[in-house]
Amino acid sequence: MTAIKKIGVYTSGGDAPGMNAAIRAVVRTGIYMGKEMVGIMQGYQGMMEKNFIDMGARSVCNIIQKGGTVLKTARCMEFRTPEGRKLAYENLKEKGIDALVAIGGDGTFTGAELLSKEYNIPVIGIPGTIDNDLSGTDYTIGYDTANNTVIEAIDKIRDTAASHDRLFFVEVMGRDSGCIALQAGIAGGAEAVLLPEKDTGIDDLIGKLEQGVDCNKTSSIVIIAEGDKNGGAYNVAKHVKEKLGDSFDIKVTILGHLQRGGSPTSFDRVLASRMGYAAVNALLVGETRKMTGLKGNEIVLTNLEIAINHSEFKLEEDLLEMSHVLTI
Amino acid sequence: MTAIKKIGVYTSGGDAPGMNAAIRAVVRTGIYMGKEMVGIMQGYQGMMEKNFIDMGARSVCNIIQKGGTVLKTARCMEFRTPEGRKLAYENLKEKGIDALVAIGGDGTFTGAELLSKEYNIPVIGIPGTIDNDLSGTDYTIGYDTANNTVIEAIDKIRDTAASHDRLFFVEVMGRDSGCIALQAGIAGGAEAVLLPEKDTGIDDLIGKLEQGVDCNKTSSIVIIAEGDKNGGAYNVAKHVKEKLGDSFDIKVTILGHLQRGGSPTSFDRVLASRMGYAAVNALLVGETRKMTGLKGNEIVLTNLEIAINHSEFKLEEDLLEMSHVLTI
Amino acid sequence: MTAIKKIGVYTSGGDAPGMNAAIRAVVRTGIYMGKEMVGIMQGYQGMMEKNFIDMGARSVCNIIQKGGTVLKTARCMEFRTPEGRKLAYENLKEKGIDALVAIGGDGTFTGAELLSKEYNIPVIGIPGTIDNDLSGTDYTIGYDTANNTVIEAIDKIRDTAASHDRLFFVEVMGRDSGCIALQAGIAGGAEAVLLPEKDTGIDDLIGKLEQGVDCNKTSSIVIIAEGDKNGGAYNVAKHVKEKLGDSFDIKVTILGHLQRGGSPTSFDRVLASRMGYAAVNALLVGETRKMTGLKGNEIVLTNLEIAINHSEFKLEEDLLEMSHVLTI
Amino acid sequence: MTAIKKIGVYTSGGDAPGMNAAIRAVVRTGIYMGKEMVGIMQGYQGMMEKNFIDMGARSVCNIIQKGGTVLKTARCMEFRTPEGRKLAYENLKEKGIDALVAIGGDGTFTGAELLSKEYNIPVIGIPGTIDNDLSGTDYTIGYDTANNTVIEAIDKIRDTAASHDRLFFVEVMGRDSGCIALQAGIAGGAEAVLLPEKDTGIDDLIGKLEQGVDCNKTSSIVIIAEGDKNGGAYNVAKHVKEKLGDSFDIKVTILGHLQRGGSPTSFDRVLASRMGYAAVNALLVGETRKMTGLKGNEIVLTNLEIAINHSEFKLEEDLLEMSHVLTI
Structure with a gap:
């Protein structure tokens, strides 16, 4: 050498x-x-x-x-x-x-x-x-910076979710990996997390959401990795709406590339x-x-x-x- | 009384x-x-x-x-x-x-x-x-808080835009009012701003972007109010791609309801x-x-x-x- | 011309x-x-x-x-x-x-x-x-950025003040001008503000603090402009302690030049x-x-x-x- | 049991x-x-x-x-x-x-x-x-939150340090432990770090600072744990000034209890x-x-x-x- x-x-x-x-x-x-x-x-x-x-x-x-x-x-x-x-x-x-x-x-x-x-x-x-x-x-x-970027966004969304008693679906990065989604779910106190590594059916999700209602939760946040099998936050929202009608007021946020930036x-x-x-x-x-x-x-x-x-x-x-x- | x-x-x-x-x-x-x-x-x-x-x-x-x-x-x-x-x-x-x-x-x-x-x-x-x-x-x-939320997001996006020489379309709130979009455009140093109050054609936008290329700009951010006549960031991106082909690598971010929250x-x-x-x-x-x-x-x-x-x-x-x- | x-x-x-x-x-x-x-x-x-x-x-x-x-x-x-x-x-x-x-x-x-x-x-x-x-x-x-830097600091201090039922003196910039102190006092919900333009005696301040105790306030924040006549946060804290003994647990923070920086x-x-x-x-x-x-x-x-x-x-x-x- | x-x-x-x-x-x-x-x-x-x-x-x-x-x-x-x-x-x-x-x-x-x-x-x-x-x-x-609070402060201070070609001494928490100071020193790109666990003489520090000048550094940040043997940032600044006269323009910031707070x-x-x-x-x-x-x-x-x-x-x-x- x-x-x-x-x-x-x-x-x-x-x-x-x-x-x-x-x-x-x-x-x-x-x-x-x-x-x-x-x-x-x-x-x-x-x-x-x-x-x-x-x-x-x-x-x-x-x-x-x-x-x-x-x-x-x-x-x-x-x-x-x-x-x-x-x-x-x-x-x-x-x-x-x-x-x-x-x-x-x-x-x-x-x-x-x-x-x-x-x-x-x-x-x-x-x-x-x-x-x-x-x-x-x-x-x-x-990874740590992205996690913090995501929870800052979720904290903001929770403010408005709690004020309106609404349901929010937040899509985070992760085509093959649910790391960010899982971390965000725990740190953001999300009611459910959908990951690429795990096949969560829409019915399971709805069950979880209805359980939250039974516990007197008035607002909920669901974190969805972009690589989730159901096809991202917009698709999950569509499927949930089809099954539940208007009983939940669902809003979707796609965090996108802002997760890559920041000090x-x-x-x-x-x-x-x-x-x-x-x-x-x-x-x-x-x-x-x-x-x-x-x-x-x-x-x-x-x-x-x-x-x-x-x-x-x-x-x-x-x-x-x-x-x-x-x-x- | x-x-x-x-x-x-x-x-x-x-x-x-x-x-x-x-x-x-x-x-x-x-x-x-x-x-x-x-x-x-x-x-x-x-x-x-x-x-x-x-x-x-x-x-x-x-x-x-x-x-x-x-x-x-x-x-x-x-x-x-x-x-x-x-x-x-x-x-x-x-x-x-x-x-x-x-x-x-x-x-x-x-x-x-x-x-x-x-x-x-x-x-x-x-x-x-x-x-x-x-x-x-x-x-x-x-309004002031929302403006700051938006530019924090844009600053993050600019980091990644500049690293990749990419074009970003960022959709901000404003169904009838372009206030947030205009403020974000100025404060975020965006190359173009599309507003509900002003009919900006796709060709005008493309002209502006190509002009940026002539000035040796390698990355660009376009702010689009949700109420823009062209139909929001996804639609504008679609139209631009149709006209320009793959000469620009376009990414879309929809900031959504996180603009309502925060301290x-x-x-x-x-x-x-x-x-x-x-x-x-x-x-x-x-x-x-x-x-x-x-x-x-x-x-x-x-x-x-x-x-x-x-x-x-x-x-x-x-x-x-x-x-x-x-x-x- | x-x-x-x-x-x-x-x-x-x-x-x-x-x-x-x-x-x-x-x-x-x-x-x-x-x-x-x-x-x-x-x-x-x-x-x-x-x-x-x-x-x-x-x-x-x-x-x-x-x-x-x-x-x-x-x-x-x-x-x-x-x-x-x-x-x-x-x-x-x-x-x-x-x-x-x-x-x-x-x-x-x-x-x-x-x-x-x-x-x-x-x-x-x-x-x-x-x-x-x-x-x-x-x-x-x-000015606006400095105001936000200051209230972010005060918000953090309030977390710990509220957890410990403590009294905090926070010194902010302003040798001749109380603008930042006053804005911080209002935006930070401070119990008292001491300014260069206004001669607030230590006794007045103590009166205000004791009044807070009577209202069941358990923690308090006092904002002091560096140009305050009593000589800055350390001096005010010293004078208050001399008069009150240990009935208040006082902590001092001097924000200093970080107020000049930031995006x-x-x-x-x-x-x-x-x-x-x-x-x-x-x-x-x-x-x-x-x-x-x-x-x-x-x-x-x-x-x-x-x-x-x-x-x-x-x-x-x-x-x-x-x-x-x-x-x- | x-x-x-x-x-x-x-x-x-x-x-x-x-x-x-x-x-x-x-x-x-x-x-x-x-x-x-x-x-x-x-x-x-x-x-x-x-x-x-x-x-x-x-x-x-x-x-x-x-x-x-x-x-x-x-x-x-x-x-x-x-x-x-x-x-x-x-x-x-x-x-x-x-x-x-x-x-x-x-x-x-x-x-x-x-x-x-x-x-x-x-x-x-x-x-x-x-x-x-x-x-x-x-x-x-x-610990992680405190570290981030500290570097956000240091980033702000660096803005003003770089604009003025100044020397800043920043005191962080740590009566017996230099963990925060060391982490801050690395993450903040500080020129020197003074810790309770390590006896750094004033002469060593001055040597380090003069070495920076030789390398054309025009501004410097020194992190000092509150438990440093020299007695905190104000004392270190005093000693450095005594030895160097006015060749450095030194500013001191004491971050204090804001390091305990925050989301x-x-x-x-x-x-x-x-x-x-x-x-x-x-x-x-x-x-x-x-x-x-x-x-x-x-x-x-x-x-x-x-x-x-x-x-x-x-x-x-x-x-x-x-x-x-x-x-x-």
Whole structure:
């Protein structure tokens, strides 16, 4: 193994709050360790287009608190082809980049794994995604911020729900993962939570709502992950109305992409800082094709191919059970 | 005129942040002036059902900062009939309520005006609605809070828009009034604003967006009031996509009812406090069928029938013009 | 009068949230009107040091939501001398700047007035200060944001005050002006407010607090402007403790400079945008030595020398009276 | 062991955001399991004064999002005496309370441990304190919220620090524990952090600050825990000024008790919900004198006497090391 001299860092896939804190930590740790640091703009797209910027310690000033990613992100179909990755590698080589830190989710890591294997370039992944759907870490960067964004919205909706004695259906992000929905359901005190991992029929939901009425609840909030089998909040509302008529006054809110933005929470900033710091240190001791993760209070490394294997990931069933008890 | 002894206060129509601050001010001012105070639950519905609660100074402790309304609100079809209003009056009389403070929007005031005329009961209105669509006041209670809720959402969306170089369509409240949309457009630095009062064609919008591209803008936010002639954000997005194909990556967010909730801003709390204080004092000097308003820094009174006359209300055209200049 | 070709803009004195929104509006309006725009860094200091940056429409992208000022601010003793102002003028002239927009408070405007008179350079002032202590405008830029920062802090303190049945003294900004303190007192539901404009003795305060106890209030918040005659929150707390012994458990919080920061509210962003737009348009129609102001819903101009004349400014006594009534 | 029929729950010591979410979870879980639930007001003080309230499932509606504690908290010297605890026990017995859930920090648990041992009443503790200074859990309830409150304040201060090129000293809570200060230092990007656990001399601090100047940093933030050996932010500022003269313009902010308040974060609400649920379930399977804790993603139990043994608790030295690297 030849010594690493120049490290490239990029963000790819959906942006997540805390990515900037991770970039800052990667850049400053690298510089502290005597390495040259290069930002690769728009992820794999930037590798195609030689969109590289040299980064000094001051280049990451005052970004720790910012949402989004200063390195931007994009989808890049070309990189999925062998020719695309060849071009990427040649451009990296030309720039002198001999190691990579990849910040993103499973798509990002799939690409990183391939490039690393095909061209023997060391790479460490940092889990930056609001979905919290990777194995090998208790938390991904951005998940905590997204959870807080969602409950701030739910708290506002509860004000108006309680004033009007109304029923609200709130759709949150999560195409394959119900993590945000479940967390929002518990933290928001929602009467029911519909998740992709769990097939909740409309009749079950109606039963739950009618039970709430029997307990003298006058308003209710139902959280629906976008990937729920019934087809999202508008469809669930339609089905419930068909069965119940006008006995409930239902309103729908789709939170959408605002869940991706916002200044990162303290938790996400510290998590991102620790992971960025650990990623560079891992590269420098010869690690590759691993993802940084948080387990308890410890930063650990997991093989990228395990991290992106969703079969390893499980929703916490006991939390769902608990959420039923707490909304009696 | 016999002296007022017992004042009833109620909220009606859509809830608005700051209504609780107004209730608190009404109750405490009344008690300070030696009157008995009664809260009428769920607006006109509560008058039908004798849903009255006696309120002391401590009953409104710790509510100034709360969204929604502790007196709740509801729609009441029965009150729109002469029989309904007769019942309402008889119930008020039985309870000894000889004056009213009505907090709400034009529907609330239409009812209050009728009841007051038909049964000669003095009533003062307080404008509590996020829509800011009443004549006789520069600001309605809740409008400022809603504006801040909207720009917090837009700031979050801008993080992700800028990271992805994307186009976002954000739908905000406003069926007949573009106030929130225009304010959000200016404060959020949006590239375009579509309003109910103004017929903006899809081609105009596309022109504006393409102009942005020419100026090297890589991401854009368009604010669309729900009452826009093109039919809301989903429809506008559909039309734009039909014309432009995939050259823009468009995402839609519908903010919905979260715009009604949240802890009121400092502005709304002070406005509500002043109006509540002024409303009781107005009743006690013999005023009736008037609405409290803020003009500059002064609290003024306007006849209810003028306040609810929308022809008096005009969108500020010059602000729309300015918003074009500021987004070059 | 020769036509204006190049406009310089600067911020000076204490920073205020919304200054960036004003800078953005000034720059874009100027460019829209065909003028060249120059940012002068650190106010008068930058004039001394030729710290000028050319500004295009894109240079003010994505700053409308940011606290502080991208043009920075500093104190500059040298500018207060005739020699200093001569140097400033020569540097402006060399750069080709033939008109100025000055964003700040009374110190800023005093300097601008002098420079404009001595060297016949047109200048328009924009009131950017959290203190709201200028004549000629209902609101200064930053005041609304500071008010919201303060009540968010008070809301948090009230949580703990209510849990512990404690008495809290909260010191807010305002050396000469009680505007923030009074607004905070009303919006925060404080039991008492101590202001620079009003001499409230310790005995009066104690009377008020004991009255609260008689009304079964178990916790209380007192707002103290830093310029209060008794010498700030720590001193007031000391005096109260001397007189009352341990019958109250008093805690002190000094909010300090966090009141200057934060993302501007919707109100401040729109206000700043309107004022920036108006300032450039005023220059271009030949106005000078005026300050933009908001009166009701209208943007107006006031002579700078009147704006900074504090004798014109009066605290609203009736609001203080109202605040007593609302905390019974 | 006889079966538990009636469970008492109380909060004691300093309040922490999330206590209400824990109370809600305890009450609803107990009721779901068929037990009677009693709220004990003001902790041990309420046991002395028989200040008990019966709690149903609806009694904890709409409190999950509220700061502070609806059961209130107080200091109680009497309970520290054997006589006091005897009275407490007799009152509990009279009320039929045969098990306890104690929410608080080490003082709370010390009392609970004693009462439980002396009178053989089962008790489970829930760690509710912003200080995060208990062994047996990665996080205490309220710590995450306090961290976010602190960084929101620091973000605001950074706006003004950057605009003025100033040095800010921010004092945060932590008499014996530097957890909040260290987290704030990392998440806020502070240039230095002074902690109770670590003796940082004034000269070291000055060295660090001068090093920042050499790196072209123009503004700096220093976080100081209230329990720092140098004596708090005002004292540190004084010492630095004595040594440096006026070369730095230093401002001090004391965040104080606002760090205890505020609506709990999503993290704290879920943590509190899980712990409340676990505490009741632990009691019902015969556990006693244990504290619920979070280790990784698992809820675990630790003996109370271990939880409150501070020698078990260690500051994470490696995070302090990392914070130096990340602020180069």
